Amino acid sequence: MHAKTDSEATSVSASSPTRSPRRPVYYVQSPSRDSSHDGEKTTNSFHSTPVLSPSGSPPHSHSSLDRHSRQSSSSRFSGSRKILRKSLKPWKEPHAIEEEGLLDMEDSQNNTLPRRCYYLAFLLAFVLLFSFFALVLWGASKPMKPEITMKSIKFDHVRVQAGSDSTGVATDMITMNSTVKFTYRNTGTFFGVHVTSTPVDLSYSEIRIASGIMHKFYQSRKSQRTMSVAVMGNKIPLYGSGASLSSSTGVPTIPVQLTLNLVVRSRAYVLGKLVKPKFYKKIACYITLDPKNINKPLSLKKSCTYD
Structure with missing residues (x-):
């Protein structure tokens, strides 16, 4: 073999196909x-x-x-990762969820009072407030007592004569006609009063010899009136007490002590029939019947007591 020359190498490389490098x-x-x-x-x-x-x-x-x-x-x-997180969440059974809902409802019901309790509380508060208001009105009306002033008494006719009672017992008997006057004043500033009275009795030695009835009336606030009551007695037996009154003329000849008694009752309607203060006035007058003063009014201003 012989070594290739440069010319041959060049020809070989020129004649062989060109290959690209492998990628x-x-x-x-x-x-x-x-x-x-x-x-x-x-x-x-x-x-x-x-x-x-x-x-x-x-x-x-x-x-x-x-x-x-x-x-x-x-x-x-x-x-x-999201799917894994969802799979790691605790699973609740349907009945467990339902029980939790019921427990929550029970807790909410226990925490809130029923509507009926609110109604009862409102009713109780109204009753207490109304009672307090009524008590205040009652306390304010109590000092406003009516004022009664006895004015006079006039003896129109007095006669003592012999007779007998219903059983036939002989005794002296008295007949009397008189008129009693007094004034009634309502001092209440915000209420009127209904006024009645017990019989007006005129007594001699603890024997009632005359009586009169006062008709009931209504007195408005801050007002007054004058009342006249006829006090009469017809053939009232005196038994042993009539000796000092008897005379040949039938008219007493000496002064006689008499007593006048009555109780005036007043009722005020401050708040309808719920607040009704009552006032009582007991009156006693000591009168001297003088035969010289018959048919003349006798003043009672200084001879009466008021309880």
Whole structure:
């Protein structure tokens, strides 16, 4: 064999076909829908998907595929993590949920009072407030007592004569007609009063010799009136007490002590029939019947007591 000359080497290289250098092969992992087979599909995809080398494709093509691959991997990882978190949440049975709802309802019912309790509380508060108001009115009306002033008494007719009682017993008997006057004043500033009275009795030595009835009336607030009551007695037996009164003329000849008694009752309606203060006035007058003063009014201003 002989060594090739430069000319021969040149001719050989010129006659042989030109070969390009061998380019490396790149593989891209394709996204998988099933997270459970990510590893297997990634391996298969890695071996089965060839990609052109950077020399055979533009430089930006490789970077975009790589970015897409990373985004797909991150999305699959985040999705798997969410599914895992959901699977780790405690599972509640339907009956447990229902029992919790019932317990919550019972707690809310226990924390809130029934509507009936509110009604009872409102009614109780109204009754207490109304009672307090009525008590205040009653206390304010009590000092406003009516004022009664006895004015005079006039003896129109007095006669003593012999007779007999219903059983036939002989005794002196007296007949008397008189008129009693007094004033009644209602001092109440916000209520009127209904006024009645016991019989007006005129007694001699504890024997009632005359009586009169005062008719009931209504007196408005801050007002007054003058009342006249006829006090009469007809043939009242005196028994042993009539000796000092008897005379031949039938008219007493000496002064006689008499007593006048009555009780005036007043009732005020401050708040309808709920607040009704009552006032009682007991009156006693000591009168001297002088035969010289018959048919003349006798003043009672200084001879009466009021209880």
